[in-house]
Structures are given as structure tokens and as C-alpha cells.
């Protein structure tokens with residue numbers, strides 16, 4: 001069972017569809033089945049995927065569902081939304097490691113169908129250009145999956161950053177540096193990130209914004225009710241023509257009824 005509502009913004013006619021699920025597991029099943037539907041609809045889809053705790057179950061279910069239903073993922077292309085600068089891909093806290101562990105290896109995605117930022121590169125601007133060129137050459141992102149940071153960030157598009165940016169390197173917010181420690185086994189210096197830009201996220205044909213757990217209730221309330229601005233980047237999806245926000249009940253605690 002889930003409840004659904006639409007958020008209309010006063011200044012535009014577009015809206016974001018909000019769907020609240022009893023629990024994270026049900027949310028993940030729903031999101032995973034929609035990912036699969038995207039593959040069926042467009043087998044060569046370009047997926048842009050966040051890492052983090054929120055989408056883990058969705059990706060794992062997507063992988064197992066694809067196997068069970070024999071849906072062929074081999075023509076899809078996957079890009080990682082972001083990466084910690086200075087963190088190696090074999091560090092279990094990296095976005096790289098996460099996506100391999102929770103999706104690419106489970107679903108047998110070939111390396112030729114994956115592009116991730118190299119956070120260890122000494123030429124980060126070139127990394128951004130590679131990502132921008134790739135997104136452009138594929139005609140834009142078909143399906144974007146993001147989580148919401150405790151400060152409302154999307155990828156590493158931190159509060160206050162321009163919504164017109166393409167891929168860029170960013171100085172991480174203090175909140176992101178602190179919250180990000182949860183992914184690492186020991187205290188880790190997290191000063192910069194590299195991320196797909198908000199302009200590319202907003203140009204995605206479809207966007208899924210996921211949030212789960214009681215810790216997200218405060219920021220989700222702000223995402224759904226504050227003025228649309230890059231002070232809380234996730235609010236921008238309220239003017240995206242095809243964005244869906246999937247919440248579990250704890251994250252939706254303060255959402256409109």
C-alpha cells in the first residue's frame with residue numbers, strides 16, 4: 001500500500017509526484033521494477049546512479065529481478081553520479097566500490113558499459129569533460145536515481161552551487177564531510193567531490209528521488225515545502241517535468257498528507 005500525491009509549484013504548471021511506501025523494502029521493490037521497465041522500454045538507456053545507503057536495496061533488487069526475468073541489461077549504459085576526490089576505487093567507502101558491489105557485479109554489467117569518475121585523477125577537469133562528453137554523446141540521461149543529502153544536496157551539488165553547472169569539482173559542505181564518514185571504516189579526509197551537475201540532472205528524462213528513514217524526515221519536509229532554490233538543491237526537482245519522489249513512511253513523517 002502506498003499513498004500518492006502531486007506537488008504543484010505556484011509559478012509553473014509542472015509537478016513532482018510523491019509516493020509514500022510503508023517501508024523501505026516496498027519502496028525498493030517499486031523502484032527496482034520501474035528500473036526494469038525502463039530497460040524494457042529503452043534497452044539502450046543511459047542510467048545515472050547515486051551511491052549511498054538509500055538506493056542499495058533498489059539496486060540489489062533490480063539486479064536480481066533482471067536475472068529472474070531474463071531482462072537483458074547488456075545494451076544499457078551506466079554512469080556514476082559522483083565520487084569523493086582522493087578516494088581510491090578499491091576503498092569500500094568510494095562510490096565506485098559501492099556501485100560495483102551493489103549492482104554491476106551482481107548484474108554482470110560489462111566494464112565497457114560503465115563510466116565512473118576517477119576521484120584519484122590528477123586531471124579532474126578532464127574527468128569532468130569526459131563525463132560531459134559521454135552524457136552528450138548518448139543524448140542525455142534517460143533515468144537518474146538520486147538520494148537526498150542531509151543538507152538537501154543532490155549528488156555533490158551542494159547548497160548554493162549553480163544549477164547551471166555541468167560536471168564539476170566541488171568543495172564539500174561540512175555536513176557532507178561529516179555525514180560521509182559513515183561509508184568509511186576509519187576517519188577519512190573528505191574535502192572535495194566530483195559530480196554530474198544539476199543542469200544534467202534536471203535534463204534527465206526521468207528522475208527518481210529516493211529518501212528513507214527517520215533521519216531524512218526534516219530535510220524531506222524542507223524539500224517539499226521550501227522555496228525552490230539551490231539553497232536546497234533537491235527542491236529543484238519540483239520543477240522537473242518527470243520527477244518522482246519515493247519515500248518510506250519514516251522519511252515522509254512531516255510530508256503533506
Ligand code: F6R
Nearest residue numbers: 050051052053054147148149155
Ligand atoms: C552519493 C550521492 C549523495 C547521496 C546522499 C544521501 O553518490 O550522490 O548525494 O545520495 O548523500 O546519502 P545516503 O543515501 O547514504 O543517505
